[in-house]
Amino acid sequence: MAGETATARPPESRAQPRRLRSLRHVPVSRLSGVGPRRAAALGRLGIDSVYDLLWHVPRRYVDRTRQTPISELNGVNLEEGEELTIIAEVDRTSKRQIRRRLTLNEVVLSDGSGRLTAKWFNRPGLMRGVEAGATVAVSGKLARFRGRPQLEVSALEVVDAGRAGADTGVVVPIHAAAADVPPWLVRELMREALDRTGELLDPIPPHLTRRYGLLSRTDAFRMVHFPPDLASARRARDRLVYDELFLLETALAMRKVSLDASSFGRSNPPGGALWGELASRLPYELTSAQVRALREIGDDLATERPMHRLVQGDVGSGKTVLAAHALLAAVDAGAQGVLMAPTEVLAEQHHVNLRNVLDGLSVEADDNLLGTRPLAVEILTNRTTGAERERLLSAAAAGEVDILAGTHALIQEGVHLPNLGVAVVDEQHRFGVHQRVALRERGDPTTAVPDVLIMTATPIPRTLAMTLYGDLDVTVLDEMPPGRRPIETVWVAPADGDLGGVWAHVRAEVDAGRQAYVVCPLVSDSDQTEAASATATHEELATGVLAGLEVGLLHGQLRPAEKHDVMAAFRGGAIQVVVATTVIEVGVDVPNATVMVVLDADRFGLSQLHQLRGRIGRGSHASTCYLVADPTTPEGRARLEAMVETTDGFVLAERDLEIRGEGTVLGARQSGVSDLRVTRLVRDVEWVQRARTDAFALVETDPELEASPLALLREEVFDLVGDDVDWLLRS
Numbered sequence: 001m002a003g004e005t006a007t008a009r010p011p012e013s014r015a016q017p018r019r020l021r022s023l024r025h026v027p028v029s030r031l032s033g034v035g036p037r038r039a040a041a042l043g044r045l046g047i048d049s050v051y052d053l054l055w056h057v058p059r060r061y062v063d064r065t066r067q068t069p070i071s072e073l074n075g076v077n078l079e080e081g082e083e084l085t086i087i088a089e090v091d092r093t094s095k096r097q098i099r100r101r102l103t104l105n106e107v108v109l110s111d112g113s114g115r116l117t118a119k120w121f122n123r124p125g126l127m128r129g130v131e132a133g134a135t136v137a138v139s140g141k142l143a144r145f146r147g148r149p150q151l152e153v154s155a156l157e158v159v160d161a162g163r164a165g166a167d168t169g170v171v172v173p174i175h176a177a178a179a180d181v182p183p184w185l186v187r188e189l190m191r192e193a194l195d196r197t198g199e200l201l202d203p204i205p206p207h208l209t210r211r212y213g214l215l216s217r218t219d220a221f222r223m224v225h226f227p228p229d230l231a232s233a234r235r236a237r238d239r240l241v242y243d244e245l246f247l248l249e250t251a252l253a254m255r256k257v258s259l260d261a262s263s264f265g266r267s268n269p270p271g272g273a274l275w276g277e278l279a280s281r282l283p284y285e286l287t288s289a290q291v292r293a294l295r296e297i298g299d300d301l302a303t304e305r306p307m308h309r310l311v312q313g314d315v316g317s318g319k320t321v322l323a324a325h326a327l328l329a330a331v332d333a334g335a336q337g338v339l340m341a342p343t344e345v346l347a348e349q350h351h352v353n354l355r356n357v358l359d360g361l362s363v364e365a366d367d368n369l370l371g372t373r374p375l376a377v378e379i380l381t382n383r384t385t386g387a388e389r390e391r392l393l394s395a396a397a398a399g400e401v402d403i404l405a406g407t408h409a410l411i412q413e414g415v416h417l418p419n420l421g422v423a424v425v426d427e428q429h430r431f432g433v434h435q436r437v438a439l440r441e442r443g444d445p446t447t448a449v450p451d452v453l454i455m456t457a458t459p460i461p462r463t464l465a466m467t468l469y470g471d472l473d474v475t476v477l478d479e480m481p482p483g484r485r486p487i488e489t490v491w492v493a494p495a496d497g498d499l500g501g502v503w504a505h506v507r508a509e510v511d512a513g514r515q516a517y518v519v520c521p522l523v524s525d526s527d528q529t530e531a532a533s534a535t536a537t538h539e540e541l542a543t544g545v546l547a548g549l550e551v552g553l554l555h556g557q558l559r560p561a562e563k564h565d566v567m568a569a570f571r572g573g574a575i576q577v578v579v580a581t582t583v584i585e586v587g588v589d590v591p592n593a594t595v596m597v598v599l600d601a602d603r604f605g606l607s608q609l610h611q612l613r614g615r616i617g618r619g620s621h622a623s624t625c626y627l628v629a630d631p632t633t634p635e636g637r638a639r640l641e642a643m644v645e646t647t648d649g650f651v652l653a654e655r656d657l658e659i660r661g662e663g664t665v666l667g668a669r670q671s672g673v674s675d676l677r678v679t680r681l682v683r684d685v686e687w688v689q690r691a692r693t694d695a696f697a698l699v700e701t702d703p704e705l706e707a708s709p710l711a712l713l714r715e716e717v718f719d720l721v722g723d724d725v726d727w728l729l730r731s
């Protein structure tokens with residue numbers, strides 16, 4: 001080997017192992033047979049580079065040795081209802097409209113031993129690429145129809161289009177594919193990519209790979225795509241899961257260690273005059289969970305170590321009052337507080353609530369001669385423009401604004417809070433790490449790092465919270481304020497009749513002095529069409545079944561001032577029913593609202609439905625949530641059933657994972673976890689814990705990974721956090 005000369009090697013092979021991330025810069029168009037059209041189709045699958053391709057691991061595998069020949073499906077040892085998978089050739093296909101919204105799809109399969117009909121309802125996407133001559137892998141339940149075996153399909157994938165599966169081994173990898181990128185092409189490209197890539201450098205310290213008997217990175221990529229048997233596929237997957245989790249956890253560990261070591265914070269002790277005043281003004285007793293949370297927050301505020309705490313509490317658990325206390329601790333300490341919310345509606349609401357509860361309070365003026373001045377609670381959103389914006393920004397910069405609520409507008413250029421003591425981020429799941437950091441930087445970086453409090457309603461199991469927010473301390477609010485009346489959830493199928501009963505109930509509640517939300521269907525990703533649909537629904541209801549009531553309209557395309565007016569009128573009771581898009585999804589708090597009607601509810605995700613429903617059941621009156629839907633998919637049906645069954649956010653989150661089987665459902669999209677390509681958080685909890693322990697142990701001994709064997713790890717971690725590298729390091 002050592003004797004070989006460079007010219008004797010095939011041009012693409014390399015003697016030197018290479019960096020995996022160098023493949024990010026190799027576009028898929030460098031692979032054989034990939035022209036602009038195929039490159040675009042691969043791009044739609046999320047595959048732009050060879051790096052993306054290698055991480056495009058099979059969705060599942062089918063083991064040919066464990067298949068049942070079709071001729072044996074009549075055998076006595078196979079029960080009806082048994083789950084099985086077969087790989088077979090398609091003889092013919094058919095599609096029939098049974099009734100409105102119900103299509104029966106049939107595929108006749110043969111495998112040389114016999115013939116079998118596989119069938120399913122609706123789900124037109126499953127038929128894509130299914131043609132006579134294609135080889136498909138079909139999973140489903142065995143059923144009998146007029147004495148003959150049939151398969152009720154749950155999953156179906158085209159393995160080969162008329163190529164009889166010749167290029168697969170005993171284990172058939174099923175890669176996600178698309179119309180223009182059939183599975184055989186994915187496999188061909190994968191083979192070439194693996195060959196030309198050769199050996200990969202491995203960033204994981206050898207003592208860790210040894211600890212778990214992990215494959216090398218090179219072997220893991222080879223075997224995950226083309227495993228000789230299922231056990232190898234599992235080992236390969238384990239290595240890749242550990243690989244990505246270890247990198248993420250190392251980044252989080254570095255971040256936490258650097259924050260903890262920072263003596264650059266400031267103390268905003270709890271229990272000052274304003275803090276005490278707020279506590280005495282509350283119209284209710286804090287729950288014991290709130291008391292505990294406040295103590296933890298207070299302890300953080302008291303020290304000079306910058307607070308970096310996440311409060312996780314289900315919708316309605318009472319997080320806002322914690323934020324208010326923290327903000328006042330800053331003001332009590334002579335500093336400023338800022339509260340960032342994800343929507344204008346929510347920012348306004350925080351602003352109004354804070355103003356109300358803090359009404360009439362004053363602070364010491366900077367200028368002793370003036371004695372005191374009123375506590376200044378202001379709001380900054382995109383609605384704040386022109387002279388008003390100028391005035392506000394210069395007042396903030398002069399330290400004359402004590403508490404500033406707002407939206408993303410807070411983290412724009414020109415916003416300076418020289419004396420920033422506490423920054424609160426509400427409903428964190430809507431923001432990314434970047435915005436969290438940007439908010440903190442509104443303060444004067446040369447004075448002190450503010451205390452940061454993050455609040456989220458995303459109900460995630462604690463171990464997962466560690467992964468998502470591994471650099472944060474976590475407080476869980478696991479108790480609801482007392483006196484809440486349970487929300488009754490009713491699923492109404494419009495096909496069963498008209499919605500007369502639903503609208504009659506809305507009227508009855510309004511007559512009794514209550515208010516209602518009507519949530520319009522999700523139309524598409526475009527705000528514009530969504531707004532149009534909301535407008536049409538509003539028109540229809542206001543002139544039809546809800547005629548005579550004060551019906552308002554709220555959607556994302558309204559001008560900020562209009563949104564503000566509608567919400568203010570709804571809050572004040574002048575509007576009785578508000579027809580809205582998901583603008584009202586997070587945080588909106590109108591305790592007098594007791595009915596919600598969600599139209600086409602099956603189009604929403606489970607966590608979104610949970611957030612929406614959280615807008616009612618906030619006061620002392622009983623509430624009802626109507627989910628109007630005629631779901632066309634089993635998943636849609638399962639979501640509605642889950643909603644009817646429980647209001648517990650944690651239970652729903654787990655159900656959501658079962659239904660979707662993905663870790664990204666939990667609002668994790670922006671937290672770094674979206675970068676996980678192979679890991680499924682719930683399934684891989686054990687690996688999360690291992691990676692976390694290992695990463696923190698490593699970073700404890702070498703906080704900035706300066707030892708030379710860690711050079712590649714350091715490089716990859718820096719690469720992972722991109723522009724935010726500086727927040728991994730001290731000083």
Ligand code: ADP
Pocket residue numbers: 284285286287290313314315316317318319320321457481482587589591618
């Ligand atoms: P979330 O955690 O969803 O942000 P909020 O802070 O908006 O919840 O609180 C929901 C409602 O519960 C508000 O109307 C609030 O005033 C009320 N609330 C909060 N804490 C308590 C409590 N301890 N007892 C009674 N009501 C409370």
Ligand code: MG
Pocket residue numbers: 319320426587
């Ligand atoms: Mg809230």
